[in-house]
Amino acid sequence: MAYAQLSNISKEYQQVKVVNDLSLNIYQGEIFAIVGPSGCGKTTLLQIIAGLVKADAGSFTLAGKLMSSVDENIYINPEKRSIAMVFQDYALWPHYNVFGNIAYPLKIKKYSHSKQKQVVGELLELVRLQGMERRYPHELSGGEQQRVALARALALKPMILLLDESLSNLDANLKKEMQEEIKRIQRDLLLTVIHVTHDQQEAMSIADRIAIMNQGELVQVGTIEEVYRFPRTEFVARFMGDSNLICPKQDNPAEMKLWKMAGQNLINGKAREFESEQILVVRSEDIKLSEGSGHLTGQIITKNFNGSVINYKIKINDYILKVQAMADSCYEPGQEVSFSIMRATCVCADNS
């Protein structure tokens, strides 16, 4: 049974469908990531879940309780939903200091002052900000502000925590640290988390399951591995990781050849008669390079050393193939190589 259930949610702004007939189930205790390009409606979706924006259609159930339903004309105000949210730019109140910001939800619930102090102290310890109670938001760095926002969101032990690109303003190291922290907190408190981001790398490193969103619709939902290995559409394939998309183009013999080659190693669909319309996806790490001449050869045009791996671009007549190889491979630009495709998946074209 889904813990949070969105059914057929739609929202329009000025005749543009920002969220389009969207349904989604989220289970208790999981970190669920929603990724998609900027402007695809992620924030709007979160706000609908939180009750800050009213959907035009559809319903939302949380822990078996109907939170909003357009058909039944039910709408629970955001303050009654026990959902917490860390906003895209934190939304710390400038006129309260750190203590005031974190204690506000407790104040609303009429906690005694000593109790407030105790809870805030615990939260500050949780987000590692002890001793900063008296600082005002403008006296904090971006990362500290973000952790205050997180502490504030956790103050009332919410049923669900919504994170709206809350890590996107942090530098790489801090981001990693915060990801760990969120995971730790989530495990400690058995939280259900919905994490929205446009960075697929970030989503992959934090989430249990993931949904790819585009233009107000969910294109694919599944575990990280599923979505990575078996992208359903061209859009998902492009969005997740480095892939080569290969179309059966009659006027490009090299690509046609590649397509046929990839088709023999198809891991989904049927290898037999993948028809002329199918687009094939080959991950850059699923290609193996070897020296000398083989069935298909190409010339290396760029080499990009990236620590643990090396990224090559290989030119095969008119087609540029992206290949990821081990760091100990030693091909140089200009060199002729042959290669073989280990694995390929077929996806639907976006405009079909």
Place this chain on the structure above:
Amino acid sequence: MLDLIKTKECKFNSWQLLMGGLVALILILVVLYPLAVLLLYSLGVSVHSFDFSLVKYWDAFSDIKTIISIKNTLYIATGVTLMAGLLGGGLAWLISRTDLPGKRIFRVLIFLAFVIPSYILAVAWIELFGRNGFFNRIMKEWHFIDEPINIYSLEGIIIIMAIHLFPLVFMSLSSALKMSDISLEKASRLAGAGRLRTLLSITVPLIMPSILSIGLLVFQQTMACFGVAAVIGLPSGKYILTTRIYSALNGLDLPMATASSGILLLCSGLVFILHNISLRKKRYIHVNSRSQTPELIPLGRWKIPVVSGVAGILTLTTLIPLGTLIFSSFLKKWGMELSLENFTLINYRAIFMEQATAVRAIRNSICFGAGAASIAAVLGATVVFISNKTRLKSRKAIEFAATWPLAVPGTVMAVAATLAWINPPFKLYATPWIIIITYVAACLPFAVRNVNGLMQEMDPVLENAARISGASRFQSYQDITLPVIMPGIRTGWIMSFLMALREIPISIMLYSVGSETIGVLMFNMRSDSGGLETISALAVLVILLTVIGNVLIEKFGKSRMEGS
């Protein structure tokens, strides 16, 4: 449950409607009703008669005095705009773009010039250049001149108003220069243009919208000036529209007073609308958000002459008038010998303790000002709330009605109030309330504008964050919105209060025995003559309060968002 939610939504909507209705009603009564009565009366429509005609305007225009006063008004407005523009603009450029030394001191002097009310500046100039003024006396004693300099002329008004208004130009253009994109100027220099060429073809065009809008504001403010025009112009029979309205009302010539008010309102309104349009245009100008520091232009061999010039001008505009006022306020009697035994504190004792009218006037000004500022602050904040946070159809109209008084000169407001509140059902004439209500109307724009900026800057997400934290809608307004806009409310309150301390035309035309204000006191003392030493003491007091007020704005009017 279903019903419960519906009623909640309804409750908010009906509450919105109620608040909107109430505010609209007050605005109609305080702002629109008096002006409507004035305009209708000038067109021949009143409670007693309904014969629509332009006869009052026809009569006004066939009187040569009206034509002359219109001409004079336009003449001084143009003169002041040019002079204040050159002075303020030049100083702004010198201080923000060149390596002029002593910038801090110059800024303080300009700020002090801003703080002296125009009427008080005129008094200082009379004390200096009047027939028996210090300057003329000294000059005569030393036989530099035979005839004393005469400041009782239109040019005298221009000089005094220009000195009063140039700090506005300075502040506006300084911030425009600070925000305009320096890299464009650098590009021009790289393209081979000289400094002067760059100034004229890049810098000035870039800030042209600001120049235009501040120029229009100065023009409008000058048209509305009353105190200076009265004290400088009337002795030599030089009328402008405001003083013409005043003497027509004094002579109980209501048709002339209303028709002249109509004309002045039209001119002022027109300029105000142009000013607003220019402000709106300004928003689209590309501004530089990363504050780049400009490369300061070295003055080189011009340094000494420029510094002495600027110092000389600012001494004349600020230090000498201030010094004169302070000096005179300690004199036993105006016109006495300038010697040590003629110095006394008696004037200060008089205004604080002995002279009953003076004590009352100070008390009245403070009470009326504080009362009106408080009413305007609450009303203004409510107006801003309605225009930003509700979905009422008339919300923009409400905001417009509340800022419109900026376009109405105090003199016109006073005539309108006289007509509006003299008859039942609203018989407030000859009570303090008529002054307070008119103050409220005059203060509303300050209250609205100062709060509006903060409210529009405020990210609605802050309220959402409160809702998510468990606060109801009203609670989030109370805990988050109100504190965030509070600095604006405070600033608006102080500005309103200072306006009430300094203004003359409203109270001089609406006061009755017992409701005199500082403005009335100063204005009347001047006509009694021989009161200059007491006026000076009052002036020093007003200036002191204004400085304190501005320091308070500086200190508490800043929101935390702007950082420390």
